Amino acid sequence: MNLLTGEGFWSPLVWLALAVAVTALTWWFRSKGRQDYKKGTEQATPFLSGEPMPEGVHVGGQHLYWGFVEALRPFVERIRAFHTGVVVDYVTWLVVMLAVVFLVVMLS
Amino acid sequence: MSWTVHVPILTIAVPLLGAFALPLMAKVHRRLRDLWLVGVGAFTVAMIVTLAVQVFTGGVQVYTLGAEAADATLGPEGFPIRIMLVVDAMSAFMALIAALLGGAALVYALGFVEEGKGKTLSMSLFLLLWAGMLGLKLTGDMFNFFVFFEITTVAACGLIGFRAWESRSPEAAFKTLVMYILGGLLVLLAVGVLYGQYGALNMAFLSSQIQGGALDRIALGLLLGGLLMKAGAVPMHMWAPDAYGEADANTAIVLVANTQAALYGLFRMVFTMYGGASTPAVGWLVTALGALTILVAVLMAVIQTDLGRLIAYGAVSQIGFMLLAAGVGLATLATRPEFGRVALQGGVFHMFNDAACIGLLLLCAGAVRRAAGTGDLRSLGGLAHTEVWTSGFFLLGALALAGIPPLNGFASKLMIYQSSFRLSPILTALAVLASILLLAVFVRAFQGAFLGPRRNLEGGQPISPAMLAGMAVLAVVVIAFGLVPDLVVRHMVAPAADALWTGRDVYLAAVLGG
Numbered sequence: 078m079n080l081l082t083g084e085g086f087w088s089p090l091v092w093l094a095l096a097v098a099v100t101a102l103t104w105w106f107r108s109k110g111r112q113d114y115k116k117g118t119e120q121a122t123p124f125l126s127g128e129p130m131p132e133g134v135h136v137g138g139q140h141l142y143w144g145f146v147e148a149l150r151p152f153v154e155r156i157r158a159f160h161t162g163v164v165v166d167y168v169t170w171l172v173v174m175l176a177v178v179f180l181v182v183m184l185s
Numbered sequence: 186m187s188w189t190v191h192v193p194i195l196t197i198a199v200p201l202l203g204a205f206a207l208p209l210m211a212k213v214h215r216r217l218r219d220l221w222l223v224g225v226g227a228f229t230v231a232m233i234v235t236l237a238v239q240v241f242t243g244g245v246q247v248y249t250l251g252a253e254a255a256d257a258t259l260g261p262e263g264f265p266i267r268i269m270l271v272v273d274a275m276s277a278f279m280a281l282i283a284a285l286l287g288g289a290a291l292v293y294a295l296g297f298v299e300e301g302k303g304k305t306l307s308m309s310l311f312l313l314l315w316a317g318m319l320g321l322k323l324t325g326d327m328f329n330f331f332v333f334f335e336i337t338t339v340a341a342c343g344l345i346g347f348r349a350w351e352s353r354s355p356e357a358a359f360k361t362l363v364m365y366i367l368g369g370l371l372v373l374l375a376v377g378v379l380y381g382q383y384g385a386l387n388m389a390f391l392s393s394q395i396q397g398g399a400l401d402r403i404a405l406g407l408l409l410g411g412l413l414m415k416a417g418a419v420p421m422h423m424w425a426p427d428a429y430g431e432a433d434a435n436t437a438i439v440l441v442a443n444t445q446a447a448l449y450g451l452f453r454m455v456f457t458m459y460g461g462a463s464t465p466a467v468g469w470l471v472t473a474l475g476a477l478t479i480l481v482a483v484l485m486a487v488i489q490t491d492l493g494r495l496i497a498y499g500a501v502s503q504i505g506f507m508l509l510a511a512g513v514g515l516a517t518l519a520t521r522p523e524f525g526r527v528a529l530q531g532g533v534f535h536m537f538n539d540a541a542c543i544g545l546l547l548l549c550a551g552a553v554r555r556a557a558g559t560g561d562l563r564s565l566g567g568l569a570h571t572e573v574w575t576s577g578f579f580l581l582g583a584l585a586l587a588g589i590p591p592l593n594g595f596a597s598k599l600m601i602y603q604s605s606f607r608l609s610p611i612l613t614a615l616a617v618l619a620s621i622l623l624l625a626v627f628v629r630a631f632q633g634a635f636l637g638p639r640r641n642l643e644g645g646q647p648i649s650p651a652m653l654a655g656m657a658v659l660a661v662v663v664i665a666f667g668l669v670p671d672l673v674v675r676h677m678v679a680p681a682a683d684a685l686w687t688g689r690d691v692y693l694a695a696v697l698g699g
Contacts (some may be wrong), residue, residue, distance in 0.1 A: 080596055080671040083527035083603040089591035089668050096591075111660065137637070139490065139563055141629045146487055153484045158486065160423055164360045170420040171367060173408040177340075181404040185466030 189239065190255045193248040193270040196232040196280065197320045199225060206313035211305040212610055218379025219295065222308055226291040233284040240277040241680055245688075245695035247271050247325070250396045263266035265387040271325030273692055278533065278681035279322040282540045287315045287444040289658045293548055294435040296651025297555070307347055307433075314340035314439055318446045325696060327376045328387045330450065334372055334415075337443050338365040344436040345428045357424075364414060364424045368447075371411035375404040389696035392458045392689065404676050405463070408454045409470075415447035417504045419478040423629065427486075429497035434551020435655075437493070438544040441500055442668045445536055448507055456685035457516060457692055469513025472605075475512050476612055478505030479619045486626045492553055492560040495630055497587055499623060503539040507532045508600045509616065513608050513684070522686075524607040530682040531600030532673060538585070538593040538666060545582035545659040549575055549577045553634055554653055562633040569635040575648060576635045583627035585663045588620045593663050596670035 079086040115122055159166075203225030211218040225275045239244050248255045248270040260266045264552075272280075298304045317336030324330050340364065346358025362664065365610025379391055395401045414421040425444070429437045455463050482502035489495035517525035552575045554560045556568060569576040585592035588599075598620060606613040666673050686693070 078669070078671055080600075080674055081527075082600045083524055084533075084606070085588075085603070087596055087599055087670065090671065092591050093668075095675065137563060137566060137632060137633050139629070141632050142625055145625065149484065149487055153488050155534070156481055156484055157488065162423075162427075164363050167360060167364055167365065167421075167423045170423070171364065171410070171414055173412070173417075174421055175371070175406070178409045178413070179403075179406040181466050181470045182402045182409065185464040 191236065191237065191248070192232055192236045193246060193272050193323055194250065195321065196229065196236055197316055198396065199232060200312045200316040200319065203229075204316060206310045207309045207312065208305055215615045218305060218308075220541045222291065222312075223295075225312060225539075226288060229319075230284045230288045233280045233319070237277040237316065240272050240274055241676065245273045245691055246420065247590060248693050249518045254619065259698065261656055265385070265390050265532050268329060269325040269387065269696065270323045270497055271389065271692065271696055272323050273684040273688060273695075274680035275449070275533070275682075275684040275688075276322050276454070276484060278537070278677055279446065280319060281677070282537055283315065283318050283322065283442050285537075285659070286344075286438050286540050286544050288317075289544060289548070289655045290435040291655075292519075292658065293438075293551070293652050293655025294433075296649030296655075297435055297551060298433065302350075303347060307344065309438075310340045310343045310347070311436070311439060314344060314443065318439075318443055321446045322449055325388050326381060327388060327391065330388075330670075331369065331372050331376050333371050334450075337394065337446065338362070338369055341365070341428075341440060341443055345432045345440070347436070348433060349430070354431045357427040361428045363423045364421070369416045370413040371407045371414075375407035375411070376408070378404040388458055389693045392460065393693055393697060395459060396578050397459075401459070405454070405459055405467075409451070409467075412454065413450040413474065415502050416451060416508070417478075418443050418508060419481045419501070419505070420481065422501050424492050426497040429500060429547070429618070430491060430494040434548050434554070435626075437551075439565065441540060441547070441561075443541065444477065447509075448504065448536065450455060452685055455511075457689050463515060465516045466591050467518065468512050468518065468588070468608050470512070470536060472512030472608065472612065475505045475508030475510070476615055478502065478508060479616060480505075483619045483622045483626070487622065489626075490562050491680075492546075492550045492562055492565070492630060492634060495562070495626065496543065496550055499546065499626070500539070500543045502623060503535070503543060503561050503586070505619075506535050506598065506601055506616065507539070509605055509612065512683050513601075513612070516608055521607060527600055528604035529686055530674060530678050531597050531604060533682045533685075535594075535601065535671075535680040536669070537595035537678075538597045538663075541586040541662040541666065542582045542592075543657050544595055545578055545656060545663060546586065547654070548656045548659065549579040549582060552619045552648045552656070553579075555652070556645050556648055557634075557640075557645075561629060565634040565640075566637040567635070567639040570639045572648060573580065574653050575656070576631075578660050579635065580631055581622075582662055583631060583662055585667065587624035587627060589624070591667045593666035594671070596667065596674075597671040664669045 079088045210221040226593040249258050250268040258265050298307055317333050320333035342358045342362040345361055348354040348356045378400055383394045417425040440607045479502050486495050486498035510528045527656035556572050557565055585594040588594045602613045
């Protein structure tokens with residue numbers, strides 16, 4: 078039942094068995110923690126950097142990994158500049174790539 | 186003669202006939218049209234499965250049109266002149282992908298495409314696109330390859346531009362049409378060059394003649410240009426997010442299959458037709474384009490705010506993984522074949538896996554649009570409260586696409602990582618990094634669309650059971666292929682990859698004899 082991957086093998090069933098074991102272990106550790114959590118009290122309200130949060134606020138997807146996205150932005154903006162949405166540019170890229178393909182195919 | 190001999194032609198003819206007869210059925214009664222649609226879909230899927238079983242158990246199947254016998258491939262002068270379908274394990278494997286996505290799209294469309302918004306014509310174009318894709322994958326001659334290429338172009342662009350009343354669909358359809366037509370012209374030019382050189386259009390015959398001369402290389406360059414564009418390789422990919430993002434969900438997943446059909450064409454040309462004449466440089470070119478496609482598409486996905494376009498860039502990135510695997514296979518064909526074979530198997534396996542998880546995500550995006558009335562991640566939120574099944578399917582598809590074990594995407598990506606490492610560790614590092622980025626992108630999308638408090642979004646409509654059934658079909662594949670990858674690889678993927686890797690002689694012998 079093992080998939081040979083060139084350098085080794087992959088067995089999803091073994092992985093699943095390990096995942097179940099790790100989950101059980103984690104649950105056991107968690108069960109040993111504090112028992113004074115009460116649903117519906119202040120303990121259950123979201124915590125966002127200590128700021129007071131009004132009812133029903135959702136941290137939307139665009140805010141998730143904010144720093145990570147900002148760090149990537151300089152690279153992404155350069156790539157986005159090529160995506161003009163103009164069909165003439167699309168054709169230009171096709172011609173450029175055709176030239177590259179021909180260079181490789183004819184010179185190799 | 187057993188009827189099963191005719192299965193290859195029935196696989197194409199049934200959806201083709203179904204497409205043209207559908208408007209006539211609709212004239213009689215809507216219910217008759219829907220029955221016809223379901224019947225054609227079920228029969229086509231049954232034919233594809235039968236064909237795949239025949240090929241995987243009995244070897245290459247040849248069907249010669251107009252001949253006294255289906256396997257009479259050579260004319261009176263010992264020359265393969267007739268139109269021919271040649272189905273080896275790779276063709277059958279690709280047909281199974283078309284069956285999966287076409288079947289899921291059809292079930293989904295029954296509950297998704299609304300009456301009064303061109304349902305009959307939309308479904309006619311869908312069947313035409315399905316027939317075109319299947320023809321592209323089963324044909325054994327170059328001219329019909331071009332003909333089916335054009336059929337898919339016409340049908341795909343018609344479907345992309347279908348929602349002319351509510352979005353930017355016509356613009357996306359126009360851009361796609363321009364690119365597809367140019368790609369088709371490049372393929373036609375290549376067909377002309379090869380015909381002028383050898384006076385033949387049969388792929389097996391051409392393969393036996395091609396020696397790698399200047400004209401052969403010109404034809405290869407033209408084919409690579411046209412097929413890489415239609416496959417969505419960066420920087421010729423820009424039509425793809427426009428098309429996937431603007432098309433209906435049931436259309437978008439068939440477009441994924443159509444893109445993979447172009448990739449199949451690329452594999453068929455470089456491995457089967459030019460198998461003895463292509464150089465490692467072509468492999469390196471495909472590898473470089475694969476790496477570039479992965480990187481650019483994932484980075485572009487990071488900044489998308491529309492769910493459809495985000496998934497579209499995810500789909501383009503997966504094409505990069507397949508190109509990377511094929512490139513590694515080509516580059517190591519002569520020097521390190523043991524790793525090249527694993528790379529190609531990984532790439533072929535990833536085609537099926539990508540079809541299932543990207544298809545699932547695109548259907549989920551359609552369901553989100555239906556339930557919330559928008560696909561804008563800045564407006565969405567809290568859908569998991571009401572759309573529990575769609576939330577689960579989306580999460581499943583996203584995790585599989587990012588390559589999280591034990592889902593199907595992990596197994597094929599692992600094969601690609603380990604084999605590409607032998608060519609260059611940088612390639613593996615890039616591919617792993619892209620998968621991590623992809624996971625982050627889809628976690629953001631899930632958080633944005635499904636988590637958080639309930640929102641009252643205007644314009645939402647309920648998700649129909651048929652839509653959920655379409656998604657469930659793909660979800661089952663995502664889980665099942667992840668749990669038993671060894672069985673899938675042994676019985677389906679390895680024969681398909683080997684048909685390209687070492688099966689060239691078998692392919693030629695099936696057509697030319699000897």
